[in-house]
Amino acid sequence: MEVPEVGEELVSIPPSVSTVAIAVNGKGNCKSALKWALEKFGPEGRYFFKLLHVRPKITMVPTEMGNYLPISNVRDDVASAYRKEIEWRTNTMLLPYKKMCSQKKVEAEAVVIEAEDVPEAISLEIAKFSISTLVIGGSSRSLLARKFRGHDVSSRISGCIPSFCTVYIISKGRLSSVRTSTSDTDERTLDERSDSNVSTKSSSSSTSSPQTEWTDTGSVSNHSFYHSSSLPDQRYQALLTINQAIVNKRPSPFDTYHSRSLSLNTEEDAIGSISNCSGIKDGVSIACSSRSYQTDNKSWISDLVSMSDIMTDLSLSGQVDVDFELEKLRIELRHAQGMYEMAQNETNDASRHLNELSRRRLEEAIKLKEIRLREEQARKLARQEKEKIEGMKREAELVRECAEREASQRKEAEVKATRDAEEIQKLEKALTCSNQQYKKFTWEEIVSATSSFSEALKIGMGGYGMVYKCTLHHTTVAVKVLHSNEEQSNKQFEQELEILSTIRHPHLLLLLGACLDHGCLVYEYMENGSLDDRLFRKNNTPPIPWFVRYRIAWEIATALVFLHNAEPKPIVHRDLKPANILLDRNFVSKIGDVGISTLLPTASSSMSTMAKDTAPAGTFCYIDPEYQRTGKVSPKSDVYAFGMVILQLLTTKPPLALTETVETALEEGRLVDILDSKAGKWPIEETQELAALGLRCAELRRRDRPELKDEVLPMLERLKEIAARAQELVPVVPSVPPNHFICPILQDVMEDPCVAADGYTYERRAIDQLLSTNDKSPMTNAPLPHKNLIPNFNLLSAIMEWKSKHQ
Known part of the structure; x- marks a missing residue:
């Protein structure tokens, strides 16, 4: 029979058994078992553990x-x-149990059995x-479920x-x-250990279990091993002695009393068994049990009063010895x-115990x-740390x-x-190369390209010749032809060629x-003509914004600074x-007609930056007044223009009287009235600054x-940035590269143009x-x-x- 809720100290471990089997199935109760x-068995070091696992x-x-x-x-x-997978799963399941045994330094063996009936x-x-010893894990069940433990696997295993x-x-x-086993030695050992650990009692009705092999730790067979008898036992023994004496003398009238007393004892014993089984965990049940004792004693005293009435009747009948019976009572x-x-x-002890348990419960x-509260604080702190x-x-x-x-x-x-x-290095190389060369054209090519100067x-x-638009080597160019039979023209041609072959700048005409034979210069063609034509809208061209x-203005200033610091x-x-200011298709300005440019002497030996010229050159209204009066040329002459x-x-x-x-x-505050209204909405403040700078x-x-x-260039740079921001708001049409930038073979803009023996650039x-x-x-x-190639540095600079402007 199972022992309900018995502590671990109630059971003794047989010392003579050398093998302990534990049934495992991978669940938590098996680990607990x-x-x-x-x-219980491991620390003694005399047991061999065998882990039994049954799989289908x-x-x-x-x-x-x-x-x-x-x-x-x-x-x-x-x-x-599939069998290997099942074996792997089984070994994985058994691994934690083996580790537990190895940690306790206990020798263990895992046995896997294939069967459909686990108990068998x-x-x-x-x-x-x-x-001789088997340990199995049982499910945690309620008191009601234990009555039907025949359906539990652990109960069925223990039954088999x-x-x-x-x-x-x-x-x-x-x-x-x-x-327990049927061996006397095992029963005796178990009883001895039970007697040394706990004292308990069970009613005689608990022996009605159908399985005779099971032994209850509180059965009547173990009653002789208790240290002391309880109060109902003492009362039962006293009543039994009196009843036997009365029965021997007066059996008939006292049978009723004896049966009632015996029934009372039996009920009290049953109550005592239930009280013992409930355990010390529930203090309320102990108090109730104690109160039941008092009620039983009071009822038993009332029975004694009834018994005294019986004794009176007996004395009246004269059938018993009244003195003897009264003494006994x-x-x-x-x-x-x-x-x-x-x-x-x-009862007092139970009340004190109940109060102690209540106090402990309150403390807990x-x-x-x-x-x-600490957990909530820790969670709050954890949330804060997480955040x-x-x-x-x-x-x-x-x-x-x-x-x-x-x-x-x-x-x-x-x-x-x-x-x-890299681009700057290429440009510097192109500008500083001592072997700079330009393309030489024959007179016949010039005449053919211009249709005999049509x-x-x-x-x-x-100032010294005519300008024609033509196509040379599949490239649109501008050809400047100097007037013939003029010594000044030849001098002009040589000077322009010398200057233009040595200097390169993005805003100087390329x-x-x-x-050389007939004094012709071939320039890049500027699609939008001169600034003068665009300002005055020649051929009804659109106005410049x-x-x-x-x-x-900024581009012209950078070109002049470059010339003045050459x-x-x-x-x-x-x-x-x-x-003399030309515009390409994107309105990028370049200064042309540098043929009358004057090379000033170096100022290393003289503080003067002027040169005397007896024949003034230039255009009226743009010529420096001091240059007209003294004939001395200075960079400030270009500043005036x-x-x-x-x-x-x-x-x-x-330009006449424009200043x-x-x-x-400006003095009268009506600058807006003289501005070109077709150029758009001028920014008044910046335009006034630019007008004052021009004056x-x-x-x-x-x-x-x-x-x-x-002074001039920094201000123009600031105004150019303002203009650039305004221009970003205007839709821009993607620019198309000039035809002479395109390689005839690749049909793409050249990166390293070279002139071949046929005169074309590739x-x-x-x-x-x-x-x-x-x-x-x-x-x-x-x-x-021949296959020699000559770098075209002029074209490279233009490309x-x-x-730099369009990409």
Whole structure:
């Protein structure tokens, strides 16, 4: 029979058994059972542990569809793989149990049994190896569920185990029940240990269990081993002695009393058993049990009063010895009073115990409340820490993104800087190369390209010659032809060729070639003509917006600063005017007609920066007044002409008396009235600054004019930035590269233009690849006299300038 809720100390461990079997199935109760067995048997070091695991026989194999197939219907390799998987799962399940044994330094063996009936398989294993001790894990069940424990697996296992084996059932790490073996030695050992650990009692009705193999730790057979008898036992013994004496003398009338007394004792004994079984855990049940004792004693005393009436009747009948019976009743009454006092003492003890338990319960409740409060505080702190960590993570993410963005920007800047440095190096190389060459054209090519200098192709007239638009080598160019039979023209031609072949600037007209025999210069063609034509809207062309005029002023100033700081000698243009400022298709300005430029002597030995010229050159209204009066040329002469150009950019009026008109308008606050309204809505404040700058540049005395590099250029750079921001708001049409920038082979803008033996310019890598397999010109298909290539630095400079502005 199972022992309900018995502590672990009630059970003794047989010292003579050498093998302990533990039934395991991978659940938590099995781990608790093994832990219990290791604590009870392991430390003695005389037991060998055997872990028994029963698994079903492998008869079916699962499929991917969720159903099962008989193992005989699948391939051998599939069945073998499934068996290996089951074995792996079993070994994985048994691994924690083996670790527990190894940690306790206990020798253990795992036995895996394949069977459908778990109790029968374990029973056969126990019988096969004569194992005398079995520990199994039981489920935690209520008192009601224990009445139906026949359906529990642990109960069925214990029912099938051979009688020579002692079975321990463990629930929640504690001994729930035990079934002792039939061996006398084992029973005696168990009784001795039970007697040394706890004293308990059970009613005689508890022996009605159908399984005779089970032994209750509170059965009547163990009654003789208790240290002391309880109060109902003493009362029962006293009543039994009196009853026997009365029955021997007067059996008939006292039978009723004896049966009532015996029934009373039996009920009190049953109440005592229930009280003992409930345990010390519930103080309320103890108090109730004690109060039941008092009630029983009072009812028993009332029975004694009834018995006294019976004794009176007996005395009247004369059938008994009244004195003898009264003496016996007095003894019994004194005994009952003593037992009643004992019951009161037990009731007081139970009350004190109840109060102690209540106090402990209150203390535990307070501790639990504190623990919950601390737990809530810990959770709150954890939430705060979590939020702080998340905030730090977000900050770290932002920092990382910023670092990545900065690294990307830095990398882009480095790449751009590298590319700009390479372009600057190429440009410097092109500008400083001592072997600079320009394309030489024959007179026949010039005549053919201009259709014998047709009037229809004439686009302008310079100071010393006519300008024609034509096409040379598939490139649109402007050809300037000097007047013939004039010594001054020849001198002009030589001077222009010398200057233009040595200087390069993005805002100076690019020289592409020349015909030395007849004094012809070949320039790049500027699609929008001169600034003078665009300002006065020749051929009904659209007006130039104000922000483009701001930029043109800055571009002209940079070109003049470059000329005035040229090495080894500064250069003065002397004929700066809107007619000599040309515009390409994107309205990028370039200064042309530098033929009358004057090379000033170096100032290393003299403080003067002027040169004497007896034949004044230039255009009226743009010539420096001091230059007209003294004939001395200075960079300030170009500053005067530049001031007039600025005023014309603002007003689009003729230069005559323009300075006085603008000055009067500024003084009277009506500058808006003289501005070119077709240029758009001028920014008044910035335009007034630009007009004042133009008047300062057009001062009559040179010393009153500002320095071009230190004063004029910084202001124009600031105005150019304002104009650039305004221009960004206007839709821009993508610019198309000039035709002479396009390689005839690749049909793309050239990066390293070179002139081949046929006179045409190609991309170096394209012409090299072509010449490696062919020696004919790709343009004329005529044999090339040689395969040498000459770098076209002039064209390279123009291409780099175009790229810097449009890419």
